Amino acid sequence: MFWFRRFREDRAFREAQRAGYELLLRLQAARPWPDCPEPTSQAPAAGEAVVPDFLPPELRVPSRQDVAGVMMRWLQPLVVDGEVRTCPECGAYRDWIVFCLSDDSIWLRCRASHETQEPGLDAAWFNRHSGPVDRFHPTLEEGLRYLGH
Incomplete structure (x- = not known):
């Protein structure tokens, strides 16, 4: 008895997972969402210098290849x-x-x-x-x- 109940619970769980996945796919296909505007990239201002996004050389640790x-x-x-x-x-x-x-x-x-x-x-x-x-x-x-x- 126990195994049949467990099997039914597992099957119900898998069906709920499939339904949730299908809903997620439909939501992603309907993009862009009306309440959420598309993100815009911000360009640096005219007087603003672009700073690299990594550490200066004196603070970097050598890699295994170095x-x-x-x-x-x-x-x-x-x-x-x-x-x-x-x-x-x-x-x-x-x-x-x-x-x-x-x-x-x-x-x-x-x-x-x-x-x-x-x-x-x-x-x-x-x-x-x-x-x-x-x-x-x-x-x-x-x-x-x-x-x-």
Whole structure:
């Protein structure tokens, strides 16, 4: 019994939706409405300067295409596919700097400045685990110094 009542209620709801949609289409076809005048665009006055609608260059944040990459600090051991990643040169397994470059490749840098590419990670992983960008650095060295390396 319950299912039949539910089916009838759903059917009535769908029919009411269809009727409302048809009414909306008829109202839109009858435009312009008699009580509502057409909007007019206002041209700037003769002495008025046109100001652009976006921020000045000194207040704009660089877009993802404008930067060579982003980096974050990863203090705990990095586990990828069930394995703890270690530096192939010195054996370090924690306190990484993780880079996501503009080609969406992920690179790891250990405390001893050894760098290795990590094919098991991608840009989606980086975006899930990194926080918001809080600072932009003109050089890699300044970014590393800011992150404590």
